[in-house]
Amino acid sequence: MSDAVPNEVLNLENIACPNNFVRTKLKLEEMETGQTLEVILDDGEPIRNVPRAVKEEGHEILKAEKIDNKWKILIKKI
Amino acid sequence: MTEYNIKELKSGGLMKQKEKDIFSLRLRIVGGFVKSEQLIKLSEIADRFGKGYIHLTTRQGIEIPNVNIKDFEKVKKELNEAELQMGACGQRVRTVTACQGKECSHGLIDCLMLAREIDHKYFGIGGHPHKFKIGITGCPNACIKPHENDLGILGRLKKRFVREKCNYCGLCAEICPVGAIEVDKDDEKIVFNAEKCIGCGDCVYSCPTDAWQKRQEGYTIFVGGKMGKFPKLGIKAFDFIETKEKVFEVIEKTLEFYKKFGNKGERFRETLDRVGVEKYKETVS
Numbered sequence: 001m002s003d004a005v006p007n008e009v010l011n012l013e014n015i016a017c018p019n020n021f022v023r024t025k026l027k028l029e030e031m032e033t034g035q036t037l038e039v040i041l042d043d044g045e046p047i048r049n050v051p052r053a054v055k056e057e058g059h060e061i062l063k064a065e066k067i068d069n070k071w072k073i074l075i076k077k078i
Numbered sequence: 079m080t081e082y083n084i085k086e087l088k089s090g091g092l093m094k095q096k097e098k099d100i101f102s103l104r105l106r107i108v109g110g111f112v113k114s115e116q117l118i119k120l121s122e123i124a125d126r127f128g129k130g131y132i133h134l135t136t137r138q139g140i141e142i143p144n145v146n147i148k149d150f151e152k153v154k155k156e157l158n159e160a161e162l163q164m165g166a167c168g169q170r171v172r173t174v175t176a177c178q179g180k181e182c183s184h185g186l187i188d189c190l191m192l193a194r195e196i197d198h199k200y201f202g203i204g205g206h207p208h209k210f211k212i213g214i215t216g217c218p219n220a221c222i223k224p225h226e227n228d229l230g231i232l233g234r235l236k237k238r239f240v241r242e243k244c245n246y247c248g249l250c251a252e253i254c255p256v257g258a259i260e261v262d263k264d265d266e267k268i269v270f271n272a273e274k275c276i277g278c279g280d281c282v283y284s285c286p287t288d289a290w291q292k293r294q295e296g297y298t299i300f301v302g303g304k305m306g307k308f309p310k311l312g313i314k315a316f317d318f319i320e321t322k323e324k325v326f327e328v329i330e331k332t333l334e335f336y337k338k339f340g341n342k343g344e345r346f347r348e349t350l351d352r353v354g355v356e357k358y359k360e361t362v363s
Contacts, residue, residue, distance in 0.1 A: 048253045052284040056183060061286035064247040071252075073286075 091164035109176030110138035185216030187233030207340035234277030
């Protein structure tokens, strides 16, 4: 499931809070229910804030993976 | 206005300004919560009886400066119409401060409800050696600065780990502010250090698979915090109180302790330093 190619990808490296979440939210709003979005986040504040905010909005996080000092998060739009 | 005793006036939230007969009116505000229609009324009062502005205090209060004492009864009537009352000054239980609690994404307890209940029970009560301030904050971020209060309450959370749900992604270990979680991806192992955990709930709210779950919310109590000329941070007296009833019991017994052991004019911290925190804890628990 989570190894499938995501429907959309958003690279949010060097994008500070809360803009990274706002951009994630706007992207998810454009998408269809059930589609997946991969976001790339910096460690530190972004990884601390974005997944939790995405969960609060009611979406599902299918996968979280650390690659060097970045995080790849796979979100399923609910 | 010699028929008014200044000390008596002060108890009801009237603070004398430098100018003759001019007072600043302190209101009873709980947890910084004011309805929008009350703000409209306040604006009208400040225009009619003050100088067209209000003052926001450091403890979430509202004061209307520059009111002439001869207008006091009229202002009080207007305030009552908006369900607003005068605040407390002097040696009394003061405004209870509170953060937005569960309205905030980090809040773990219902601070406003608790603040209202405490205010309802203790607001303005006197008979202690000095003023007594209570502040409630919803999580270990401590935005309301519970450590600066005579009694500070901080919301915390205890959690459980559901092994079957965990996919060992390591997000919790990454975001834990105190490094209380270690995740071994290869061996699929989680090590949780309960001693280090501060109960902020970050892991619970961020876990992609809900492997970390909330077990219980609770309250940490700090005592003896104060600002002013000789600031001191509060001392953690109770690490995790599980029920609101028990919190009320602690407040009740703390005020009794302060009344019984406090010397005249002494802030609660001074009483604690003199009598001993251990004795306080024994008496209260």
